[in-house]
Structure formats: structure tokens, C-alpha cells
Amino acid sequence: MFLKSTKKAITLIEIVAVIIVLGVAVTTLINLLFEVTRRANFSEEVALANFYTQGLMEEIVSKRFDENACCSWTAVADLGASADGEDPADKTTFDDVDDFHGFSDIPQSSYARSVVVEYQELSTSTWQAASSPPTDFKKITVSVTKANGEAGTVEMESLVSGY
Ligand SMILES: [Ca+2]
Ligand SMILES: [Ca+2]
Numbered sequence: 001m002f003l004k005s006t007k008k009a010i011t012l013i014e015i016v017a018v019i020i021v022l023g024v025a026v027t028t029l030i031n032l033l034f035e036v037t038r039r040a041n042f043s044e045e046v047a048l049a050n051f052y053t054q055g056l057m058e059e060i061v062s063k064r065f066d067e068n069a070c071c072s073w074t075a076v077a078d079l080g081a082s083a084d085g086e087d088p089a090d091k092t093t094f095d096d097v098d099d100f101h102g103f104s105d106i107p108q109s110s111y112a113r114s115v116v117v118e119y120q121e122l123s124t125s126t127w128q129a130a131s132s133p134p135t136d137f138k139k140i141t142v143s144v145t146k147a148n149g150e151a152g153t154v155e156m157e158s159l160v161s162g163y
Pocket of ligand 1: 067084086094095096099
């Protein structure tokens with residue numbers, strides 16, 4: 001009778017121990033699963049943002065350097081599609097790289113894409129915003145951001161020349 005009673009007590013302790021161990025293990029597994037899911041989402045966001053950034057960049061650099069013939073390049077105030085008479089909302093009407101200045105669109109729900117084009121100059125060995133534009137070089141920056149995403153903003157820059 002005494003032995004039987006002791007065996008029951010040990011069984012209860014074992015059950016409590018198993019519950020505690022399972023609780024810790026399940027919590028750890030859930031945390032691990034959450035982290036794996038978060039990283040997978042992050043990778044997918046970066047990959048998609050890269051895809052949309054690169055796609056638009058390739059489209060822009062396929063256009064000619066400027067609306068004007070060499071070398072009376074477009075004034076800074078006239079960068080963008082409006083000054084050339086193209087439709088700022090319709091990039092299929094754009095025919096030179098700076099027409100994309102100020103352009104923005106939503107390639108997919110919650111992904112916002114925008115473009116900045118600015119004249120550049122080489123100072124010693126560093127490219128920087130031109131101190132007296134226009135110059136023969138334009139830097140194109142395409143940015144893609146996912147709303148409420150973890151990847152932040154993905155940016156791609158290209159330098160094109162009027163030569
Ligand atoms: Ca144009
Ligand atoms: Ca233009």
C-alpha cells in the first residue's frame with residue numbers, strides 16, 4: 001500500500017515535469033517558426049523590391065540621354081516629363097532618361113516605386129551632385145519601398161553619359 005502510494009506521487013511529478021518540458025519546447029518551436037517566417041518574408045520583400053527596381057532601371061537606361069541634341073542639355077528646372085510635353089503619368093510616352101525624374105508608380109499592391117534623376121560631376125574621384133548643371137552625366141536613382149515591410153527601401157543607382 002505504501003509503495004503504491006509512492007508510485008502515484010512519482011507519476012504525478014513526472015506528468016508535471018513533462019508538461020513543463022513540453023511547454024518550454026513548444027514555446028521555443030513557435031518562436032523558431034516565427035523567426036523562420038519573418039526571414040522568409042524579408043527575403044521575399046527584398047527579392048521583389050530588387051525585381052521592380054531593376055525592371056524600371058533597365059527601361060530608363062534604354063532611353064536616350066536627353067531630349068535635346070548635344071550639348072545644350074535640359075535645364076535642371078525642366079527635368080521630368082512635363083517640360084518635354086510628355087504625359088508624366090504615362091511612362092510609355094517618355095523618350096529620354098530625365099523624363100523619369102519625379103515618376104512614381106505602384107508595380108504591385110503595397111510596393112511604391114519612385115525615380116530621381118540629377119546631373120552629376122566628378123570631383124577628384126567621387127561622383128557628386130553637379131555644382132553647375134547641366135553636365136554630361138546624369139545619375140538615375142530608382143527606389144522601391146514596401147508599405148509596412150521590414151526590408152526598408154531598396155535603391156539602385158546608374159550613371160549615364162551624354163557622350
Ligand atoms: Ca522626353
Ligand atoms: Ca526630358
